[in-house]
Amino acid sequence: MKKRKRSKKIPEVRKIYRILESSFGDLGWWPGETAFEVVVGAILTQNTAWSNVEKAIEALKKNGLLNIAAIKKERPSRLARIIRPSGYHRMKAARLKYVCRFLSKECGGKLARLKKQETGALRKKLLEVNGIGPETADSILLYALEKPVFVVDAYTKRIFSRHGLICENASYDEVQSFVSERFDKDVRALNQFHALLVEVGKRFCKKKRGLCGECPLGVLLER
């Protein structure tokens, strides 16, 4: 009696990925011309629509502030005013400064050098920075530093719990482990997967009501 019981079965997680991939195709996620721009976006998009983040990043560019040295030097109130469209602007201005200080200290502002660090150790350091929580840390690791990490967000939790794969009050780390153990450690696929989950979540898995007949996953019931 071997314990091979479900060896042929495709794990639900991969199945979800395939369905989403075939419905939405390649989303080419996280627009950003440089790794640093991705880091900035990761901070600015906290609990904020990406369309608002774009305005803030454009404003930073226009003012020559999309680099570490300039952000460190800029007056907090002016930095906040420039990123205002992204919401929580006073807080995020401070967070940008914390991140820049960290980057200077950790790698002299050279993100290519940061990439060489071991993922687990780096994640721990990122989490020590005020303003960087688990999702922001993982977004930076995956999208800016190209580390094979699965990023969990509110949609991910909602989708997996409504499909009965995790319990709805699972912690960040629990959700991440669940998926990581059932999915490829591949940067491109992980990038796509998070993007796909957000995309399908935006369309069919809102907070209050979830139903939409057109959802490719088909199972996003009303609660």
Place this chain on the structure above:
DNA sequence: CACCAGGCAAGTA
């Protein structure tokens, strides 16, 4: 008008 967005930190019990 209500509700939401690619969260996090700090405070309280």
Place this chain on the structure above:
DNA sequence: TACTTGCATGGT
């Protein structure tokens, strides 16, 4: 450990 609250703008 497990809640609660403040942070803020722009879109539907």
